[in-house]
Amino acid sequence: MWRNCVRLARRGLGRGAVLRPAPTVSRCGVVRGLSPAAPCSSLWNSVTWFSQARQLKDYALPNSSWSQGMMDLYSRFLEMCKDGTWKRIPSYSSTIDHIPESLKLTAEKERKETRLFLRNMDLEGVGFEYAMFLNPAEKRMVCLFQPGPYLEGHPGFAHGGSTATIIDSTIGGCAIFVAGRVMTANLSINYRNPIPLGSVVLVDSKVDQIEGRKVFLSCQVRSIDGQTLHAEATALFIQLDSTKSLQQQQMSFQ
Numbered sequence: 001m002w003r004n005c006v007r008l009a010r011r012g013l014g015r016g017a018v019l020r021p022a023p024t025v026s027r028c029g030v031v032r033g034l035s036p037a038a039p040c041s042s043l044w045n046s047v048t049w050f051s052q053a054r055q056l057k058d059y060a061l062p063n064s065s066w067s068q069g070m071m072d073l074y075s076r077f078l079e080m081c082k083d084g085t086w087k088r089i090p091s092y093s094s095t096i097d098h099i100p101e102s103l104k105l106t107a108e109k110e111r112k113e114t115r116l117f118l119r120n121m122d123l124e125g126v127g128f129e130y131a132m133f134l135n136p137a138e139k140r141m142v143c144l145f146q147p148g149p150y151l152e153g154h155p156g157f158a159h160g161g162s163t164a165t166i167i168d169s170t171i172g173g174c175a176i177f178v179a180g181r182v183m184t185a186n187l188s189i190n191y192r193n194p195i196p197l198g199s200v201v202l203v204d205s206k207v208d209q210i211e212g213r214k215v216f217l218s219c220q221v222r223s224i225d226g227q228t229l230h231a232e233a234t235a236l237f238i239q240l241d242s243t244k245s246l247q248q249q250q251m252s253f254q
């Protein structure tokens with residue numbers, strides 16, 4: 001099934017939409033109809049969440065805007081999910097949708113018309129095309145990223161703010177895995193080589209140290225052949241009180 005989808009996807013790349021059997025999401029978030037994905041981790045193994053997930057569009061699945069390089073890298077990581085070392089992370093249009101129903105605060109249960117910044121464009125391929133994979137044992141999150149033409153900074157290259165966004169989200173996803181609700185306190189980026197629009201890069205982040213509520217992480221952004229270092233970053237995330245919403249916490253700051 002997966003091979004058919006890849007062949008269909010390859011044929012469809014650049015020549016309009018590709019008709020593919022719509023993948024379905026099983027109870028534990030395993031995408032059926034695309035590939036033998038990884039068994040789910042306990043973090044995701046909340047039935048409530050997965051039954052809700054069935055109605056959510058997972059944006060981290062291949063679409064006709066993905067280049068051959070993006071498809072190949074995705075297949076490589078999907079292959080590494082088979083023994084459970086890596087887990088594919090679903091990606092929905094709003095941050096709240098990533099939180100299992102059972103872990104949502106009351107204020108978060110009512111859906112609002114907000115969009116995750118990275119998923120704020122409706123057209124495939126023009127903005128952030130990405131898929132994240134988590135390695136729980138290594139406390140490592142990687143993100144396959146293909147910047148679209150609407151992320152331009154210098155002509156033909158990704159805006160530095162779009163690179164900061166994909167780094168913040170990848171590192172943030174990694175921090176969430178080890179510390180739950182977190183916020184970025186500090187993000188420091190060195191830009192080494194510009195990222196051409198339409199190219200594919202690997203954002204590779206890991207947790208370096210945890211001190212109380214402080215989670216220290218680092219990240220490199222490299223070309224898929226590993227030869228070009230585009231950016232490297234360090235970050236500090238602070239764990240939030242998971243029983244209070246951000247608004248409640250801000251009130252306590254005042």
Ligand SMILES: CCCCCCCC/C=C\CCCCCCCC(=O)SCCNC(=O)CCNC(=O)[C@H](O)C(C)(C)COP(=O)(O)OP(=O)(O)OC[C@H]1O[C@@H](n2cnc3c(N)ncnc32)[C@H](O)[C@@H]1OP(=O)(O)O
Nearest residue numbers: 089095098134168169172173176177183184185186214238
């Ligand atoms: C399996 C996982 C799947 C995951 C889900 C799916 C994947 C991805 C899905 C969807 C993407 C989601 C992406 C999430 C990531 C996005 C994150 C953002 O963009 S966050 C927005 C930007 N950040 C802010 O707006 C924060 C604003 N700042 C604050 O709110 C506060 O300053 C806060 C909470 C950061 C800290 O405030 P306090 O009052 O709670 O804590 P205090 O006491 O001030 O600091 C605690 C300790 O940290 C140090 N600290 C704080 N800020 C520091 C800084 N900037 N530099 C150095 N140290 C700092 C302090 O010195 C203190 O250290 P001492 O305990 O005394 O040793």
